[in-house]
Amino acid sequence: MDVTLPMTDGTTVTLRPSKIIALGLNYLEHIRESGSVNVQNFTDEVPEEPVLFAKTPNVLIGPGETIILPALIERYHFDEPRTDYEGELALIIRDRIRNVSEEEALDHILGFTCFNDVSQRNFQRSDKSGWFRGKSLDTFGPIGPVIVGPGEIGDPQNLRIRTRLNGRLVQEASTSQMIFPIPAIIAFVSANFTLEPGDIISTGTPSGVGPLTDGDVVEVEIENIGILRNPVRAEKS
Ligand code: MG
Numbered sequence: 001m002d003v004t005l006p007m008t009d010g011t012t013v014t015l016r017p018s019k020i021i022a023l024g025l026n027y028l029e030h031i032r033e034s035g036s037v038n039v040q041n042f043t044d045e046v047p048e049e050p051v052l053f054a055k056t057p058n059v060l061i062g063p064g065e066t067i068i069l070p071a072l073i074e075r076y077h078f079d080e081p082r083t084d085y086e087g088e089l090a091l092i093i094r095d096r097i098r099n100v101s102e103e104e105a106l107d108h109i110l111g112f113t114c115f116n117d118v119s120q121r122n123f124q125r126s127d128k129s130g131w132f133r134g135k136s137l138d139t140f141g142p143i144g145p146v147i148v149g150p151g152e153i154g155d156p157q158n159l160r161i162r163t164r165l166n167g168r169l170v171q172e173a174s175t176s177q178m179i180f181p182i183p184a185i186i187a188f189v190s191a192n193f194t195l196e197p198g199d200i201i202s203t204g205t206p207s208g209v210g211p212l213t214d215g216d217v218v219e220v221e222i223e224n225i226g227i228l229r230n231p232v233r234a235e236k237s
Contacts, residue, residue: 001138003062007111007147013092017057018196020141021189022088022117024051024131026179026204033207037084039124039131050180050188053131055117055202059141067118067212067230068139071237082121083212086205087163087171087220089156090115091182092147093199097190105186108195111147112156114220114228115202116163118142118212142220142230143200153224157181160223161206166216173206175222 004014025031025047034042061067069083094110118141123134153159156175163171180188182203189201212218214234221227 001058001060003060003143005062005113005144005147008149008152013110013147013198015060015092015143015198015200017198017200019193020055020057020059020200020202021193022053022055022135022202023180023185023204024053026050027173027177027206028179029173029177029207030205030209033209037121037209039121041130046179050185052189052192053135055141056136058138059118059136061139061142061230063142063145063228063230065142065230066139067116067142067218067232069212069214069232069234070137071235073120073122074237076122078122084119084121084209085163085165085212085218086117086119086209087161088115088117088202088205089159089161089175089222090143090200090202091156093195093201094197096194096196098194100187100190102183102187105183105190106150108186109150110197111149112153112225113143113147114145114222114225115200116142116218116220116228116230117202117205142228144228145226148225159225162221163208164219164221165210165212170210171206171208175203177206178203
């Protein structure tokens with residue numbers, strides 16, 4: 001789905017990424033809650049290199065748009081159906097890059113924004129192919145509300161990140177707590193995949209993830225960016 005966001009320089013950007021690469025397990029406190037998240041290959045071990053997975057571009061929705069919990073989920077009659085919010089700092093790639101060094105990595109960022117890596121845990125737990133389906137259902141990637149350029153963001157590795165569910169604070173951390181900082185992430189991702197202009201990298205969620213249900217409103221707020229707010233609806237079967 002097309003999402004057009006304003007940039008801090010007064011222009012707008014329509015996001016049509018060739019890929020969305022996300023990080024798992026990039027905050028220690030989130031790794032420590034692996035027992036409650038309980039999905040495949042999510043243990044309490046600290047990873048030795050960035051843990052990457054993909055989300056498909058059909059997940060993207062803009063600020064104010066609705067996260068839909070698909071009726072499909074009900075058909076499985078899970079004992080504890082659970083679709084979680086995950087507040088994250090995302091970055092948009094500016095240039096076609098491959099194999100960039102950590103020193104050079106930040107020069108290729110168009111800007112930064114808030115992202116909600118919505119995740120269907122039951123599918124993540126049980127699908128034989130792993131996390132693919134649970135991470136890439138339609139509307140499972142709210143993004144925005146604005147793309148802040150590298151000149152306006154301040155130190156991207158020192159931003160407060162907060163998630164609120166129906167006004168209640170549920171996640172609070174600093175991007176300084178990332179296990180793999182942004183230059184290391186870009187260097188590692190670009191060593192594996194050629195990155196294209198408009199590609200999105202989401203840098204992982206801190207602790208405090210939890211379930212979304214019909215009627216909720218979820219907000220991801222990042223210092224120097226703003227608030228990404230989305231309502232949640234369960235699709236009628
Ligand atoms: Mg995530």
